[in-house]
Amino acid sequence: MRRAGTMKSRRADGSSRPPVAVWLAGTIGLDAYASMAERLAWDVSEPDGRPPTLVLYELPPAITIGRLGSRADVALSDDELRSRGLEVRFVGRGGGAVLHGPGQIGIGLFAALADLGLDRHAVGPYLERLEAGLEGAVRGLRCGAARDSRIHGVLGRTGLLAAIGVAVRRGVVWHGGFLNIQPALELHRRIHSVPVAAG
DSSP states (O other), X not given: OEEEEEEEXXXXXXXXXXXXXXXXXXXXXXXXXXXXXXXXXXXXXXXXXXXXXXXEEEOOSEEEXXXXXXXXXXXXXXXXXXXXXXXXXXXXXXXXXXXXXXXXXXEEEEEEGGGGTSOTTOHHHHHHHHHHHHXXXXXHTTOOOBOOTTSSEXXXXXXXXXXXXXXXXXXXXXXXXXXXXXXXXXXXXXXXXXXXXXX
């Protein structure tokens, strides 16, 4: 895992905010990512612990299912999953089912909400910022991007461009999103990744 660098920012009151560490993790297995995520979430929650940390990574071919998803969101039989070498794993993030593999970048931010200038319970505003940031990144590449108020994620002409799935513990956000750069679209169309919000 390579650490790309840090950057400093200032809070609204003018005081220094802890630096943000950026890690370029490359391809990382599901178990290794889960262990790393637990450790980072714990470390950034400590008063004098790790600064907010952004991790960019790629997962091997697999399907993870967050708290809003179910096995029914995966339109592949157990035999098809086995033949394609796709493990299905339920994980502790929000969001639905997400297909992972080459052509997708995982974006994990591990930070105390207070270090992001938010109240420790302000998950909604954090999700709004995360989605807006991902949408801005896609538009910066001159690609069409849009959001739908009923779901968390960024949509494009071909479907879902970025799925969102975060967890919050002790005022700390972790995990983040999955940005589809050039995935295998045939498989993505068989995974229902965007649970619609109630109401």
